Amino acid sequence: MSTLTAAPTQARVAQSSGRGLSRRRKDTIAALVFLSPQLVGLAAFMVGPLVFALVLAFSDWDGFGAATFAGFGNFADVLSNPRIQRSVLNTVWFTALQVPGLMISSFVFAVLMQKAGKMTSVYRLCFVAPVVTSSVAVAAIWLWLFNPDISPLSSALRSIGIQSPDWLQDPNFVIPAFAIVAIWQGLGYQLVMFMAGLQSIGSSFLEAAELDGCSGWQKLVHVTIPLLSPTILFLSITSIIGSFQIFDYIYVFMDSNAPEAARTIVYEIVQIAFREFNFGQASALAFLLLLSLLGITALQLAVQKRWVHYAE
Amino acid sequence: MSDSLFSRSVDRRAVLRTGMLGALGLAATPALAACGGGSASGGSGAGGSVSWAAWANPGEGERYKQFATELGKKINAKVNFQAVVGDYQAKMLSQLAGGAAPDAFYVGDADMAKMIDAKQISDLTEYLNGGKAPIKLEDFPEDLYQWCKPADGSAGIFGIPVDCNPSVLWFNKDVLSAAGVSQDPSQLFEAGRWTPDALEDLLGKVRASGKKGLILANWWFNWCWATTMFGGQLTDGSGKLVFADDPKAQQGLEWLLAQFKSGNITYAGSLPKGQSGDALFLAGQLALNNVGRWALPTLKDVKFGYDIAPVPSPSGKDIVPVPVATAAIALNAKAKNREKALELIGNYVSRDGQKFRLSGGGNAVPSIKGLDEIATEGGVPVHGQWFNDVVAKGYAIPRAFVGNSKTATELPLLVDKLFKDSSTTAASFSSAVTRLVESTK
Amino acid sequence: MSTSTTIRNSRRSASEDPKRRGLHPRRLAGRTILHVALAACAILMALPFLWMLLSSFKPLTEIFAQPPALFPLEWTTEGYEKAFAGADFVRGFWNSTYIAVTVTAVSLLTSSMAAYAFARIEFRGSKPLFMVFLATMMVPAQLTIIPLYIIMGWLGWVDTHAALIVPAALFNAFGVFLMRQYVKGIPKELEEAAELDGASRFRIFTTLILPLLRTPLTALGIFTFLGQWNNFFGPLIFLNSDANFTLPLLVNQFKGQYGADWTALMAATTLAAAPLLIMFGIAQRQIVEGIALSGSKS
Known part of the structure; x- marks a missing residue:
């Protein structure tokens, strides 16, 4: 603050020099100045390519030569292709497993870790290790864990009499397998977010609740969860976006010939663009994905008033 | 203040976005027009x-x-x-x-x-x-x-x-002898007794010993040799797929499907090319691995004995055409x-x-x-x-499989489905593959 | 609106909380169970990383040994020797570090500037423009890679680090979104006072807003750094000469077209991942404090 008050005259001079302009125009100019670096980036590296892709969505283009206008043909092809329909189901199924699984488990661990005292940072480091483990190592380890012939997981299961499934080969288990890996790897990030949220609630609310005779469970339901609801909203928006774009795991586990049961929307986009050279269809599919995500996010924000509480 | 994020004025947002897109569309056009130029290589050295x-x-x-x-x-x-x-x-x-x-x-x-x-x-x-x-x-x-x-x-x-x-069979001598196989594939081949029956017999013994005999994927490199093993033809001279009408090719496919069914050969599905087979082979859990010479560097330090053998032939002593x-x-x-x-x-x-x-x-x-x-x-x-x-x-990949990029991506998917379906027969397999190739021409 | 100071205070009391209570026998038993359970889960989570780390010291045959063992029977640095012989890791480390640091530094500044404009300045089109920023988070990167490549060719940036640095430094929708939430959380009264004193917007931003954003900036910085450090697709497409390669490209070399060089691959992945974990270990307090505010508004 002292630095601010140190130079009032200077600032006043600056203010008076702009006397001719209305407050509104001055604000607009100021906003543009502050926004300019990001606006240049947005325009050159995002909107520009996006327009190009939008044009492609209405064209036939194989990556080379001239594109020809295709109307809504690509969209019709995408919507009627059974392989893509399957990939949509797979993606939704993956999201339905991964997002709640991830959020519930990270929330539970975050609550438990609040009580872990000095060991917290050690545990947290362990939970974050998967975040920084490279996808190559992740694939190597999980290919081994999912292989029913050599996996220690399946020998452990077998010793208690359970026949473990052939995760990556069985069409019913391959998406759950990806969800398990995604939860395992994403847990650290969400855990850190939840722990931060919990710490910001502080103990005063909980102590007050305790004085009111609330049990541990009641505290959780009536105090902790409502106070964490903004964090929950933030994480659910960002993790649904991330989960709908799931692609890397399938690619590192199965390369470019994953079976239909394992293919997701973005996997199909890459496949159609770079393996089948059909950029028009790939762009059309990508725009449909973009629109659905916008819809889902808008819906989440529309219903948030009913359950999200802000501590004001 | 999330209520402000997506709420009001859809039209204003749309207008703004279209305006920006339009302006940037103009900027993007010259970028496309200029794509003929700008190579990465600079020039030195007398000849460029x-x-x-x-x-x-x-x-x-x-x-x-x-x-x-x-x-x-x-x-x-x-x-x-x-x-x-x-x-x-x-x-x-x-x-x-x-x-x-x-x-x-x-x-x-x-x-x-x-x-x-x-x-x-x-x-x-x-x-x-x-x-x-x-x-x-x-x-x-x-x-x-x-x-x-x-x-x-x-x-x-x-x-x-x-x-x-080339598609050859690498084998682990230790796994074979532990399974009671007295003569390994290279010895059998040199003795003129390396037939599909001998391979089946060997795989059966390995299976009885509790280890895996052979793992094959949906990659053409791994399954096409079955069509040519008994002297059948996958394609004719012009590159057209003929294996559906070739009795010897059908015999080979039937043999392969029977091995899948009995468990002598495991279908590895769609794991990355050879990866699961490679890992098991290195771990000493797999008797035969159907890969190329690229496996050699990884085998430098293994403790077990290994060698290669060609795919067997009806005569027991010939080398049959296989994928390369x-x-x-x-x-x-x-x-x-x-x-x-x-x-x-x-x-x-x-x-x-x-x-x-x-x-x-x-x-x-x-x-x-x-x-x-x-x-x-x-x-x-x-x-x-x-x-x-x-x-x-040997033969490289048939043009019929890759003549169209859609076929090239669909074929492994189809083969995967067919191999996983226990009701697949040689005839149904061949006609499904042929149909795919014909339909996407 | 809770300010950062009250949060800091409440956190302090929270961390002191367990010490204030006596340890009943029942509570002690409960805590023991809690620690055993947490430790077990933590080990399970970290096991793959440990496996990677320990496997990088194993000879090839042991990596695939049956039954698998965590610790090497025979310790060897062969993988590291091969990794260093096969790729210039010192250079890759330098490339990755300076790209990630540059992007992080510039992007923190540009996204907090934009966030300030969105949170504090009223101007026409503010909301729709912010919507566009949000919407770009939902665009799959694969969709825009070819036009982006064409633009880079046009700018003459193919096979230069500028192709990686400039777009990431100048455009970070996640960063703008996150920082906007924080700026909105700063009480307006502080700025109003400064404005009455005649301070310009620029002055308010640099001397008042930025210092208050220190903690969230640390968190965003770490996420940005992490994303850049692990970025594979961009460098793969834009870089040609191996002198320009970043760590993920060097690591991926050992995967090969047909089969991986497993000992070198394990060593290389460890070399690329370890600095991040060490960095997190040191900075985790900062990170958690930084995120404490995130999501408190959305």
């Missing part, structure tokens, strides 16, 4: 500079760079090598679309037809027949380069195989330095070039005739000569 791109592991990359230096002296130009260390197709497509692709580059079997169709690569016939090239097409086994011709049967050769990898994996080097149709690029290609696949690239711990077999000493180098594996013999009789 020339570049090529390939996928490469560090060992290969090192070797290719030495090759670039040597070649630079020979053809009097600055030669650059670009290693592509990941998604090769995405990288090449971006470079081609941006007009910044190298003068020559590797083309995988699945992409060749598309590259020819889209006129991204040039016909090499004139160069090969012009008398200045260090190679002739006749120097290469005929069935190894058919896939580099246009799928519609028109004239031209658009790539030359850089090296190759290969990639080709092609000339960029917009090469900056066409002359030097052709010299690069010629020298790359010539005997000298292949010898330079592949000797001393290489992981492939030469694609040119008369370089047998590469595969037998160091006497590891003991019967390395069989690599050469299999290449001489």
Whole structure:
């Protein structure tokens, strides 16, 4: 603050020099100045390519030569292709497993870790290790864990009499397998977010609740969860976006010939663009994905008033 | 204040967005128009500079760079090598679309037809027949380069195989002897008794011992040999798929499906190429591994004894035609330095070039005739000569499988489905594959 | 609106909380169970990383040994020797570090500037423009890679680090979104006072807003750094010469087209991942404090 008050005259001079302009125009100019670096980036590296892709969505283009206008043909092809329909189901199924699984488990661990005292940072480091483990190592380890012939997981299961499934080969288990890996790897990030949220609630609310005779469970339901609801909203928006774009795991586990049961929307986009050279269809599919995500996010924000509480 | 994020004024937002998109669309247009220009290669060296791109592991990359230096002296130009260390197709497509692709580059079997169709690569016939090239097409086994011709049967050769990898059976001697197999496949072959029945018998014994006999994937390299093992034909001379109507090819497929059913052979589905088989083989859990010579470097330090054998034959002593994996080097149709690029290609696949690239711990077999000493180098594996013999009789991927990029991506999916479905018969398999190839023509 | 100071206070009391209570026998038993359970889960989570780390010291045959063992029977640095012989890791480390640091530094500044404009300045089109920023988070990167490549060719940036640095430094929708939430959380009264004193917007931003954003900036910085460090697709497409390669590209070399060089691959992945974990270990307090505010508004 002292630095601010140190130079009032200077600032006043600056203010008076702009006397001719209305407050509104001055604000607009100021906003543009502050926004300019990001606006240049947005325009050159995002909107520009996006327009190009939008044009492609209405064209036939194989990556080379001239594109020809295709109307809504690509969209019709995408919507009627059974392989893509399957990939949509797979993606939704993956999201339905991964997002709640991830959020519930990270929330539970975050609550438990609040009580872990000095060991917290050690545990947290362990939970974050998967975040920084490279996808190559992740694939190597999980290919081994999912292989029913050599996996220690399946020998452990077998010793208690359970026949473990052939995760990556069985069409019913391959998406759950990806969800398990995604939860395992994403847990650290969400855990850190939840722990931060919990710490910001502080103990005063909980102590007050305790004085009111609330049990541990009641505290959780009536105090902790409502106070964490903004964090929950933030994480659910960002993790649904991330989960709908799931692609890397399938690619590192199965390369470019994953079976239909394992293919997701973005996997199909890459496949159609770079393996089948059909950029028009790939762009059309990508725009449909973009629109659905916008819809889902808008819906989440529309219903948030009913359950999200802000501590004001 | 999330209520403000997506709430009001959809129309205003739409208007603003369209306006911005419009303005930027204008900015993007010249970018597209300019995509003919701007190659990455600079120019020094008296004859200008020339570049090529390939996928490469560090060992290969090192070797290719030495090759670039040597070649630079020979053809009097600055030669650059670009290693592509990941998604090769995405990288090449971006470079081609941006007009910044190298003068020559590797083309995988699945992409060749598309590259020819889209006129991204040039016909090499004139160069090969012009008398200045260090190679002739006749120097290469005929069935190894058919896939580099246009799928519609028109004239031209658009790539030359850089090296190759035949489909052979590597075996773990320790696993076999532990399973009570007294004679290993190489001994059986030399004794003239290496028949499909002998293989089945061996796989049965391994299965009884509690280990895996053989794991096969949906990759054509892994299953097509079954169609030619009994002397059947996968394709006819013109490249048309004929295995559905060939009784011997059907016999082979039936044999394969029976092995899947009995558990003698495990279907590995769609794990990355050979990965699960490789891991199990290295772990000493798998008796036979159906891969190419590329497995050699990984086997350097293993503690078990190993060797190779060809796919069995009805006579027990012949080498039958089997798949050979290969990639080709092609000339960029917009090469900056066409002359030097052709010299690069010629020298790359010539005997000298292949010898330079592949000797001393290489992981492939030469694609040119008369370089047998590469595969037998160091006497590891003991019967390395069989690599050469299999290449001489083998075939590269049928054009019917890759003549259309949609077929190329759909085929592995179809094969996966068929292999997982226990009601699949040789006839239903063949007709489904043939139907796919016909439908996407 | 809770300010950062009250949060800091309440956190302090929270961390002191367990010490204030006596340890009943029942509570002690409960805590023991809690620690055993958490430790077990933590080990399970970290096991793959440990496996990677320990496997990088194993000879090839042991990596695939059956039954698998965590610790090497025979310790060897062969993988590291091969990794260093096969790729210039020192250079890759330098490339990755300076790209990630540059992007992080510039992007923190540009996204907090934009966030300030969105949170504090009223101007026409503010909300729709912010919507566009949000919407771009939902665009799959694969969709725009070819036009982006064409633009880079046009700018002459193919095979230069500028192709990686400039777009990431100048455009970070996640960063703008996150920082906007924080700026909105700063009480307006502080600025109003400064404005009455005649301070310009620029002055308010640099001397008042930025210092208050220190903690969230640390968190965003770490996420941005992490994303850049692990970025594979961009460098793969834009870089040609191996002197320009970043760590993920060097690591991926050992995967090969047909089969991986497993000992070198394990060593290389460890070399690329370990610095991040060490960095997190040191900075985790900062990170958690930084995120404490995130999501408190959305």
